[in-house]
Amino acid sequence: xxxxxxxxxxxxxxxxxxxxxxxxxxVVIVVVRRTDLPEQVASAARLLPVGSVTVAAGSIGVIxxxxxxxxxxxxxxxxxxxxLAAIVLWAISTEAGRRADPEFDPCVTRANELVxxxxxxPDAELAELARTRTGLLLHAVSTVAVLLILVDMIWKPxx
Amino acid sequence: MLASIRPDSWNLPLFVHVIGAMMLVGxxxxxxxxxxxxxGEARVLRIGYLTMLAICLPGYLVMRVGAExxxxxxxxxxxxxxxxxxxxxxxxxxxxxLLLLIALILGGFGLRRLRGGxxxxxxxxLVISVVLLAAYIVTIWAMxxxxx
Numbered sequence: 001x002x003x004x005x006x007x008x009x010x011x012x013x014x015x016x017x018x019x020x021x022x023x024x025x026x027v028v029i030v031v032v033r034r035t036d037l038p039e040q041v042a043s044a045a046r047l048l049p050v051g052s053v054t055v056a057a058g059s060i061g062v063i064x065x066x067x068x069x070x071x072x073x074x075x076x077x078x079x080x081x082x083x084l085a086a087i088v089l090w091a092i093s094t095e096a097g098r099r100a101d102p103e104f105d106p107c108v109t110r111a112n113e114l115v116x117x118x119x120x121x122p123d124a125e126l127a128e129l130a131r132t133r134t135g136l137l138l139h140a141v142s143t144v145a146v147l148l149i150l151v152d153m154i155w156k157p158x159x
Numbered sequence: 160m161l162a163s164i165r166p167d168s169w170n171l172p173l174f175v176h177v178i179g180a181m182m183l184v185g186x187x188x189x190x191x192x193x194x195x196x197x198x199g200e201a202r203v204l205r206i207g208y209l210t211m212l213a214i215c216l217p218g219y220l221v222m223r224v225g226a227e228x229x230x231x232x233x234x235x236x237x238x239x240x241x242x243x244x245x246x247x248x249x250x251x252x253x254x255x256x257l258l259l260l261i262a263l264i265l266g267g268f269g270l271r272r273l274r275g276g277x278x279x280x281x282x283x284x285l286v287i288s289v290v291l292l293a294a295y296i297v298t299i300w301a302m303x304x305x306x307x
Binding site: 001005006008009010011012013016019020021022023024027031039040043044046047049050051054147150151154155 | 167170173177178180181182184185186187189192193195197200202206210296299300302303304306
């Protein structure tokens, strides 16, 4: 196996890590939006640290190995339209994901505070924090951008 | 940079294959994480199992349909022997289907037993998801690097 084979494999593994983390965040979002019980929210939130590490590794890996590949492969140039489109979409996805994260922090903090205080019953403020529209919208934007990157990578418009 | 330039007719089957595989791997990440962070807490294990049922199972089916569709479009079956990376894909997909089925059945019983307080079967079901995730990481590497 040559260097380029390794680069493609690492680029693909990073893309899967990014997509897997997005799925994980969707699962947590769906769970917390469907409940107003602090323990349920706190339980779902325990998945988040793994999601954060995975999304960081995936995002960095996909751009680093992707650009490295574009430089290494003779038939691809960094300034090709579809490569530039992917870089722009990656930036949109990363920024939307980064902004979505703090939107859910107050909900997790509130749930942990309630659990620590021994309050296990439904909480209206928690339910309101969990149903953040901004957080949902930003995560949806991040997801759509990643889907468009996949479409761009497979169809390679203009190549 | 998922692969080099290929005929347009291969793109849609490949897209279906990859999107299904991403759903499958994403669901397995959730299931694996849940068993690792649960510390025996049934609520977290339940999230992991329901994710396997709602995301991994449909993801697997989409991935498998896309794989066969891509295989026929690329006419890989015309060659006397499959390339090694296709072989790895078939082995992990077929063995993975069996393991996923076992995990879902085991977890289904485990979910019923939760009312009695036991989490052993649900945990065992989710441990299988860790094995599956490891196998699919190797498969993704093989699909990308295409070793001979």
